[in-house]
Amino acid sequence: MKINILTLFPAMFEGFKGESIIKRAIEAGHLEINVVDIREYCFDKHKQADDMPFGGGAGMVMKPEPLFKALKDIDTDGKIIYTSPQGRRLEQKLAVELSKEMEITIIAGHYEGIDERVVGAFVDMEISIGDYVLTGGELPAMVIADAVARLIPGVIKKESYEQDSFYNGLLDYPHYTRPASYEGMNVPQVLLSGHHKNIDSWRKKQSLKRTYIRRPDLLENRELTKEEKKLLEEIKREIDFS
Ligand SMILES: C[S@@+](CC[C@H](N)C(=O)[O-])C[C@H]1O[C@@H](n2cnc3c(N)ncnc32)[C@H](O)[C@@H]1O
Numbered sequence: 001m002k003i004n005i006l007t008l009f010p011a012m013f014e015g016f017k018g019e020s021i022i023k024r025a026i027e028a029g030h031l032e033i034n035v036v037d038i039r040e041y042c043f044d045k046h047k048q049a050d051d052m053p054f055g056g057g058a059g060m061v062m063k064p065e066p067l068f069k070a071l072k073d074i075d076t077d078g079k080i081i082y083t084s085p086q087g088r089r090l091e092q093k094l095a096v097e098l099s100k101e102m103e104i105t106i107i108a109g110h111y112e113g114i115d116e117r118v119v120g121a122f123v124d125m126e127i128s129i130g131d132y133v134l135t136g137g138e139l140p141a142m143v144i145a146d147a148v149a150r151l152i153p154g155v156i157k158k159e160s161y162e163q164d165s166f167y168n169g170l171l172d173y174p175h176y177t178r179p180a181s182y183e184g185m186n187v188p189q190v191l192l193s194g195h196h197k198n199i200d201s202w203r204k205k206q207s208l209k210r211t212y213i214r215r216p217d218l219l220e221n222r223e224l225t226k227e228e229k230k231l232l233e234e235i236k237r238e239i240d241f242s
Contacts, residue, residue, distance in 0.1 A: 001152050002032040004074050004105040005141050006067065008049055010037045012138045022146065025155045033145065036074065041066035050111050059112035067107065067118045078103030079124045081144065082114065083137030087126030090144060092166035094127070098144070099151035106144055108137030169222040171215060173206035204228070209235045 005013060013035045016022060025031040039047050042063075050060035071080065078101055088094065098104055107114065107123070119126070129140045150156050165172045176187040190202045208231050211218050224232065 001030070001099070001101065001149070002034060002078075002103040003145050003148070004034045004036060004076065004103070005108065005145065006036045006038050006070055006074075006105065007108040007136075007138055007141065008038050008062075008110055009108075009136065009138055010035045013142070016142050016145075021156060022149055025149055025152065028154065030152050030154045031149050036070055038062075038066050038070055041069040041073070053112060061112050062110060062114040062118075064115040064117050067114060068121070071105070071107075071118075071122050074105060076103055076105050078105060080105045080107070080122050082107045082119055082123045082126045083109060083129070083140035083144070084113065084126040085128050085131070085133050087128040089131075090127050090129050090140075090147065092147070092164075095144075095147040096151055096167075098148045104148070106137075106141040108141045110136040166218075169218055170207045171210040171218070173203040173210070201231075205231050205235065208232055212236075213239075 007013070013033070017026060017033050017035075022031070022033075026033065038049055042049050042065075049062055049066055051063050053059065053061045079098070081104060083106060107118070127140070127144055129143045134140065151161055161167060163172060176191060180187045180192060188202065190198050193199070204227070208228060212232065212235055219232075
């Protein structure tokens with residue numbers, strides 16, 4: 001998959017591309033991240049990418065010409081995304097949808113945002129990473145790229161992301177590693193038992209319990225299996241009793 005990222009601050013992406021799973025995904029050829037410096041498309045003397053807003057008011061607006069030129073140069077058939085606090089909220093379901101694309105392009109806004117004509121002419125989707133406002137779209141672009149990249153086949157094990165929170169509508173179960181006992185705190189016995197069926201059912205119950213306690217809204221939108229319904233009744237009884 002190819003991810004084009006249009007930004008005024010390309011250096012911010014060096015660490016992102018050069019570390020950990022994203023680095024390995026690039027090296028293995030699963031992922032290409034093409035960071036495009038919008039300033040390369042500013043052809044005036046001062047390479048100015050922003051200007052004052054028509055109608056007055058605080059803040060600057062990213063000019064249309066550099067973005068039009070950059071997007072025409074990229075000439076993509078893939079989805080063009082603008083990072084915006086006004087967009088569709090990024091959730092795992094959307095990350096899964098985007099991970100099936102061959103190419104996506106993400107525009108990182110800055111200042112008050114980009115000239116609305118860029119949105120009208122090119123943008124297929126605006127994506128928000130949450131109800132708060134950041135100084136720029138660089139971190140949201142990384143968040144989107146990261147959430148999508150780890151779902152590309154081959155980047156991480158399928159069993160690993162399928163068990164993650166939200167993938168199947170539940171939160172993940174708790175994890176433990178060695179040592180089995182640390183500062184008087186012990187790992188639940190069942191995880192040391194080697195009994196895979198019992199371990200699976202403990203994990204399923206923990207996953208449901210965490211979801212019920214921390215994010216009950218997720219359960220409202222999910223069709224529970226017979227086994228899950230039974231486990232949930234058990235969990236509710238345990239909570240009432242304690
Ligand atoms: C200071 S913000 C502009 C906010 C804009 N004036 C508004 O209120 O909708 C600058 C840029 O940061 C990015 N940005 C800020 N918060 C974001 C969020 N929650 N999700 C996605 N992008 C965000 C966008 O690209 C935006 O154009």
